[in-house]
Amino acid sequence: MDNTIKITIIDRRGNSRQYEAPTDMNMNLMEFxxxxxxxxxxxxxxxxxxxxxxxxxxxxxxxxxxxxxELDMLDQAFYVEDNSRLGCQLHLNQAIDGLVIxxxxxxx
Numbered sequence: 001m002d003n004t005i006k007i008t009i010i011d012r013r014g015n016s017r018q019y020e021a022p023t024d025m026n027m028n029l030m031e032f033x034x035x036x037x038x039x040x041x042x043x044x045x046x047x048x049x050x051x052x053x054x055x056x057x058x059x060x061x062x063x064x065x066x067x068x069x070e071l072d073m074l075d076q077a078f079y080v081e082d083n084s085r086l087g088c089q090l091h092l093n094q095a096i097d098g099l100v101i102x103x104x105x106x107x108x
Contacts, residue, residue, distance in 0.1 A: 005097035010058065011038060012103050021092050029055065029101070030087035040103065046088035051077030053087035054104035061099050063090065078107040 003024040010016045021032050030053035033040040041052035048069040054077055057063065063085065066074075070089045074080050084104065090096065 005092060005094060005099075007032070007092075007096070007098075008059075008100040009033065009036075009038065010100070010102040012105060023092050023094060025092075027092050028088050029053070029090040029092065032092060033087060033103075038103065039106070040087060041106075042088060044088075048073050048086055048089055051086065051104075051107070054079070054084055055087050055090075055101040056081055056104060057083045057085055057099070058102055059098065059100035061096055063096070077104075079105050 003022055004020045005023055006018055007021050008016055008018045019036060028046055030040055030042040030046055034042055043052045044050040048067065051073050066085070067089065070086050073086060074084055
């Protein structure tokens with residue numbers, strides 16, 4: 001079994017780039033975005049206590065249900081859309097191979 005998946009990330013300028021992301025390092029999408037030096041803050045460190053890693057899911061993937069903490073945080077966030085998720089709550093695994101996301105605007 002391959003330990004990488006492909007993820008397409010559209011930055012805030014509309015530029016799209018496909019990445020290979022590891023599935024064997026227990027990373028989430030926020031950590032991966034920071035690792036490839038995308039402007040994602042992730043200020044709370046992945047605890048679903050801020051919305052600085054908000055993304056829009058552009059592909060039609062079956063994702064894990066949102067936790068109450070994620071829903072509560074998105075309820076307070078700016079620029080929330082129907083397809084908004086917190087990157088810290090999406091773990092890199094084979095189920096999201098081919099995922100396409102767009103970075104949400106910064107709220108500052």
